Amino acid sequence: MSKRCKCCTGVLPGFCGFRGFLSAWSASLAFSVLPRTCLRDVRDVREIRASRGSSFSVLRRCVDRVDRVDRAAFDRSEQLCAVKVPEDGAYRLRQHPEVLPFCLGWAKKRAQKRAKKRAQKRDPSSAGAADAVAKAANAVNQVNVVNVVNVVNVVNVVNVVNVVTEEGGAEPGSSLLLLAPGVTPQSLGAEAHNAIEAFQGSFTTYELELGYANFNYKEALTLLLPADVTVPMGYEVLGHIAHFNLLQEHWPHRHLIGQVLMDKSKNVRTVVAKRGTVSHQYRTFDMEVIAGEADTEVELKEFGLKLKFDFRKVYWNSRLASERGRLSGKCGEGEVFVDLAAGVGALALLCARRGCHVVANDLNPAAAAAAKENARRNRLKMEVLQMDARPLLRSALHGSWGDLGLGFPKVSITRLAFNLPELALEMLCGELRPLRNCMVDASNASKVGLPKFCVYCYTFDYSEEHVHDRLLQLLGFVPEATKIRKVRLVAPSKMMYCVEFAYLWESEKCAGHGILFSAVQVGSVESTRVALAVAKIQGHALITAPPVAGAFLGQINLKPFVQFVHFVPIATLHALIVHSELFVLLFYAWKSSRKSLDFLRVVVRVWILLGLIAWFCCLVVMLLVGTLAWEMEHTVIGNVSMIEEYVVEKAEMRRRRAGERKFVYPYDLGRKENFAALLGSSLSWLVPGLATPGDPVWPMVRPGSTHFDISTEQIAQKTEKLQRSMVMPVREHFTGEGVEA
Ligand SMILES: C[S@@+](CC[C@H](N)C(=O)[O-])C[C@H]1O[C@@H](n2cnc3c(N)ncnc32)[C@H](O)[C@@H]1O
Incomplete structure (x- = not known):
């Protein structure tokens, strides 16, 4: 008697329709979630090798998951041709220009790199860079460069020494020079043979054991990734973090990529990949930790400055290091430098190190806190603000630092940097435009002695001409000595430019605008009196x-x-x-x-x-x-003014709302x-x-209070106000028509 299904009353004998439906559904689900890449990964590795032309016949047994490196798959032994030389002769043979001139090339490069690094550490400015290049050229000349044709003659593999001493072999004590895979006595030239003979060398074979450790990042990934996926090379290393901007094709393999990079880089402990685009106001982005520890607190050094920040919370770009070095190199001692969007304060600190009076501002509280901490770590003095750039720009242009509660001498600024490419040019020109009548071109020699003011404003655009046109439109004119300089390519049709111009303030005309002149010397009696205010x-x-x-x-x-x-x-x-x-x-x-x-x-x-x-x-x-x-x-x-009373009153309201502790008037x-x-x-x-x-x-001040409690509170009030503000849609444009004069 056929069995009857209890759940469906057995419409089909021996097969339950309901059970059949369930199993078909779960099978289709399993297939749909099975990673396609995993299926691709089990392809025959020989096929991959053939398409890449790898010099080693690595047999990858199986890479079962895309995000796990099967290290054992790299293990193999390679039969190499070697030159056996009595005693340590192989070392000397290696120096022979016909055998291994490549080591001289390597020495040249290393000497170049070291000289450049040393010179830049001493002077990060452009002059320093030029000096570094000259020194590097000198270093190159000191190395005896011979022709570099035979680089391929000797084995050149990561973690493999190309000269080994034979210990337990037939002739213990002799040394072996390992030749590159594919190099045989027949493929070597007559001069190489003569050199080998001169060293009493003879040819032999050598079994080279290879493993995962002998492949660099690019080689390992070339063998691990599917043939149609390129190896991502554009990553940035900051401290212990490597940061990728992966393409769509890399995303399924991100864990594998991260793992290999971590294995192959000595200092990398965390690998992150950007998710989405940089769209946040603070220029931060969503990131995923694709390998290693989820620790985004970075410590790094730039031009000898010790910097620390949380990469997840602040903006950082190591590629702007040379730009920061170039700009800071222009700052002289005693100048007043304002960085309106300072990030973690790298540029501002470089200027402070050169003896400038510096104000570093950033709207992002995490960036401002990091800038403050970095100033402390480097024992440099600078004023750190956390506010919107526009009111600060206004105060800086009009010299009304007092409104910001800065313990800062009341002097005119001499240099201003604004690296907020999306908004900077529009914001800066908006503030400068009303003052254009009192701006005198800095190249006008007859006006020497007037306070000078240099602007470095960053912007994104696709051409220098377009930046020029925008400047004309926004400012009403283009300053004569304006330089529009390419900084870096951000995207295929998006370039970052630096707009530079210098100005002199014509004092009589500017008086009506309340612009303060650098007539007050920093550190003079006058400025001390003003500082107290x-x-x-x-x-x-x-x-x-x-x-x-x-x-x-x-x-x-x-x-x-x-x-x-x-x-x-x-x-x-x-x-x-x-x-x-x-x-x-x-x-x-x-x-x-x-x-x-x-x-x-x-x-x-x-x-x-x-x-x-x-x-x-x-x-x-x-x-x-x-x-x-x-x-x-x-x-x-x-001991309280009307303004301060007002600030205290607002502080109490704000803190009550935010649930913070009561404000103590200092x-x-x-x-x-x-x-x-x-x-x-x-x-x-x-x-x-x-x-x-x-x-x-x-x-x-009262115990436990500081001189800047009121200023800090004011900034918090203004930030809160800014957060509460909203953009209103334009209901109707007012043309002015129909209004009687
Ligand atoms: C492109 S980053 C430049 C950072 C820094 N100059 C550097 O080189 O590392 C722009 C910075 O401007 C800050 N920012 C954004 N909007 C701002 C505003 N309205 N006022 C002041 N800073 C602002 C962001 O928090 C970010 O740190």
Whole structure:
């Protein structure tokens, strides 16, 4: 009796329809997920070898998964022809130009590389590079270069020495020079034979054991990847990380590629591949760790600078190293250099090392933090900011560093770098365009002495002409000495350019724009006074003065100002009292002269009228300046200006929203201490001519606070504001038509 299926009641005897459906479905699923590449991998390796023309007949037994290297597949032995020479003669034979001139070529290259590295370490500028090239050429001349025709004569395999000593052989103690695969006594020229004879050499065979270790990255992958897949060579190594930008065809083999690269590179511990494109505002990208540890915290050296950053969180490109070296080489000691998009601060630190005053900015908090840490690691001084480039650019152009809370001398910038190729040219020209009337071409010799300002702005484009046209359109003119330089090819039709121009500010015309000139020398008495305003005090003066005047007023002038606002009401009160007494006297004079002296009566009446007006003016002045005096007392007792109060108020709101700890206002030391620090501990503050006590540049702060707490908080507030902002669509363009003049 045929078995009946219990689940389908046995429509077909011996075969359950439901079970059949299930097995067919799972089989099709298995086939669809089976990696196609895996199937390709089991092709006969001899076929691959034939297509590549490999010199070694490697027999790959099986590479069962695309992401695993079967090292045993590389193991084999190769029969080589060798020259046996008594004692260590093989070493000397190897030097013979007819046998192995290639080692001289190798020595030449190594000497070149070393000389270049040494010279560049000393001076990363373009002058340094030129020096390096000259030194390298010299090094080449020092090596006795002979013809390099017979390179192929001697075995040239990774980790294989081409001279071995024969220990347990027929003639122990003699040395063997291993010839390349395929080289036989017949294939060697007569001169090589003569040389071998001169060394009393004879031909023999040698069994060379080979394994995975004897193949370099390219050779190993050529043998492992399918024949129609190229070996990816364009990777970048930064610290212990190798970074690939893989093509579509490589993606299924990414783990294999990563593994081989890691095996073949001494310092690589992590291999990552870019996923998608660089589209984030911070120029970072999504990456996948394709081999090794998932550790993206990089430590590397560039021109002797120690740099550390998280590659996943910040932008980094080692290919821009020479550009950074070139740019920093232009910076001289004492110059003021601003990098608006500094990344982890490599360029800014190079400039700081050359003695420049440097401001490094980046919108990305991780990049700004890394720049700060890198400055600390290299023991270099630079101001690090984390803000949008546009307001910083504006402050830099107008010299209003004080608004940013920088502990930085108030001087004009001399150099400005802006490496944000997608936006930089548009942003920079947008800010420079209104100032174009006061820009004088730097090549104009008659204007020497005016403050100079050099711009290095990076942009993407497809041709120099197009960059020129854009500059014309954006700026309204093209500066005479503009250089448009190719930096590197980013994509087949996308080039990175550096737009360079230098300008002089024509002071009289620029005054209306509030541009500050480098008349103030860094480190002079003037700049020290100004620096104090930047550190804190600008706020106090802001109560009464506009920002620029406020920045110059500073704490030095605080005491006279407080005295002024107190003495004026006291003096006017005194005037009021005196006037009031005068009124009484005049009243009696008028009364007594009523009947007889008419002329006197008129004079007295006019006098009373004028006196009343003066009295009223005194009253107004007393009330107004008295209110100011009261406000100043409040400022002094709390050591807080109106602006700072406003910042603190916003800080409290922001921190409450963000769940951060309460903001501590750093300058409030307590009522008595504040008063003593700003005006003096006794009534001496009322004595005109006495200087303001305390340290005006770096006033005391509460324990646990720093001078930059307010600035940092302001930056956080501005960043939050920026995050909350949104782009609104244009509803309608306003043409201006129909509006009456
Ligand atoms: C192309 S990278 C240049 C990095 C650096 N100059 C270097 O050579 O390594 C651009 C940098 O600009 C920063 N950035 C993007 N938008 C910005 C903005 N609006 N203001 C300031 N920095 C910005 C990014 O975080 C990124 O680090």
